[in-house]
Amino acid sequence: MRAMSKAGFLFLWMCAAAAQAEPQKITLFLSAQHDRVNPAAALSAPNRQLLAYIESETGVQFERKFVPWKRALQSAIEGKGFVFGASQTPERLQHLVFSEPIYIDNVWIVTRCDARFSYNSIADLKGKTIGMIRDAYYGPEVAKAVNFVFTPEYDVNDSISRFDKLLKHRTDGIFVYTQLTDPRALEDLMKMQYGRLAEQENPAIRERPFCAQGKPVHSSSLHFAATPGYHPEYLKELNKALNKAAKSGLLAKWYIQPAKS
Numbered sequence: 001m002r003a004m005s006k007a008g009f010l011f012l013w014m015c016a017a018a019a020q021a022e023p024q025k026i027t028l029f030l031s032a033q034h035d036r037v038n039p040a041a042a043l044s045a046p047n048r049q050l051l052a053y054i055e056s057e058t059g060v061q062f063e064r065k066f067v068p069w070k071r072a073l074q075s076a077i078e079g080k081g082f083v084f085g086a087s088q089t090p091e092r093l094q095h096l097v098f099s100e101p102i103y104i105d106n107v108w109i110v111t112r113c114d115a116r117f118s119y120n121s122i123a124d125l126k127g128k129t130i131g132m133i134r135d136a137y138y139g140p141e142v143a144k145a146v147n148f149v150f151t152p153e154y155d156v157n158d159s160i161s162r163f164d165k166l167l168k169h170r171t172d173g174i175f176v177y178t179q180l181t182d183p184r185a186l187e188d189l190m191k192m193q194y195g196r197l198a199e200q201e202n203p204a205i206r207e208r209p210f211c212a213q214g215k216p217v218h219s220s221s222l223h224f225a226a227t228p229g230y231h232p233e234y235l236k237e238l239n240k241a242l243n244k245a246a247k248s249g250l251l252a253k254w255y256i257q258p259a260k261s
Contacts, residue, residue, distance in 0.1 A: 024059070024060045024061070025063045026060050026061070026062055026234060027062075027063045027065060027080060027081025027082065028062040028063065028065070028081055028082050028083075028084055028224075029067055029071070029073075029076060029080075029082065029083045030043065030064060030066050030067075030072065030083075030084050030085070031067075031068070031069040031157055032066035032067055032068060032157070046103075046254035047084075049254050050102065050245070050251075050254060051064075051084075053241065054238060054241045054242075057240070057244065058234070058237045058238060058241055060234060060237070065081070069133065069134075069135055069136065070134060072084075073092070076096060076225055076226055076227060076230075077096060078227070079226075079227045079229075081226070081230075082224050082226045082230070083096075083224070083225050085102075085222045085223075086223055087105070087137050087221065087222055087223070088220070088221070088223065092137075092225070095227065096226060096227060096228075097226060097227070097235065098224070098225045099223045099225065099235065099238055099242060100223070100242040100243055100246075100259065101221035101242075102221070102222050102223060102242065102251070102255070102258075102259055103221070103222055103255040103258050103259055104179065104219055104220070104221055104222075104257035104258075104259065105178065105179060105219065105221075105222055105257075106177070106178060106181060106216040106218070106219045107142075107175050107176070107177055107218040107219070108176050108178065108180075108212045108216055108217065109125075109174075109175060109212070109213040110166070110173060110174050110186075110190065110210055110211070110212055111173040111210070111211055111213060112166060112209065112210065113205065113208045113209060113210060113211040114205055115172070116211045116213060117172070118214065119214035119215070119217075120214055122141045122142065122145045122149055123149065124214075125145065125149050125150040125173075126149050127150070128150045128151070128172040129152075129153050129170070129171050130150050130152060130153065130173050130174065130175060131152075131155060131162050131165055131166065131171040131173070131174035132146075132152045132153065132154055132174075132175055133154075133155055133157050133162075133175075134156060136175075136177070137220070138175050138217060139218025139220070141218070142175070142217060153165065159194070160194070162174050163194045163197055163198075164197060164201075166210075167198055167202070167209075168201065176190075179255060179256040179257050181216075181256065183211075184212075186212045187208070187210055187211060187212055190210040191209060191210060194209070195209060221259055242259075246260065
């Protein structure tokens with residue numbers, strides 16, 4: 001009996017040692033773009049560097065799950081993991097706790113350059129049809145104006161579909177999230193990514209197919225988020241890593257508009 005007890009203790013000790021050797025994992029939900037064959041390819045180089053840094057600092061590995069944005073948010077609310085890249089909204093603050101900020105994202109209105117319009121305020125969208133990603137947040141002014149000032153054309157996070165609708169005049173403009181603060185830089189990026197699509201639709205607009213209008217509609221900080229009580233100790237370690245990255249200048253190295261320490 002004593003020998004069995006020793007053997008049992010040794011077995012339990014070996015299991016505990018193996019568990020310690022294997023890195024702990026935290027589920028992380030990320031938005032998948034439907035026009036990507038490989039959803040992980042939608043993760044930018046700065047975001048890949050950030051996630052690797054946090055894994056190194058906390059000693060916890062992310063189990064990454066790429067799903068549509070609505071499902072990513074809902075999964076976090078249901079306590080199934082953290083969601084990456086969430087902005088704070090009144091509704092989300094009722095269901096989620098947020099990490100320290102990572103970086104600032106801007107919402108621009110993008111149009112065809114041959115059908116552009118002046119944008120200085122939400123009132124300039126009156127009577128227009130604007131493409132939006134379903135369940136994305138574009139700021140309080142936009143939220144109040146939907147179906148009152150302009151008509152929304154909802155899409156999943158499928159960039160090709162959204163730009164195709166714009167090129168076919170099914171929308172007058174689309175809301176685009178980006179860190180970029182210079183509209184010309186955004187136009188160059190869109191031409192590089194979707195210029196071939198524009199040329200197929202109309203070769204006459206290939207030189208300058210897309211224009212970013214006026215000024216950003218909205219700017220917001222992006223965060224990790226989880227339901228209250230979901231691994232709160234890990235959230236503390238995550239915040240320590242984010243603060244360290246901000247103070248050391250790593251966020252500024254990785255992102256165009258990093259969060260301030």
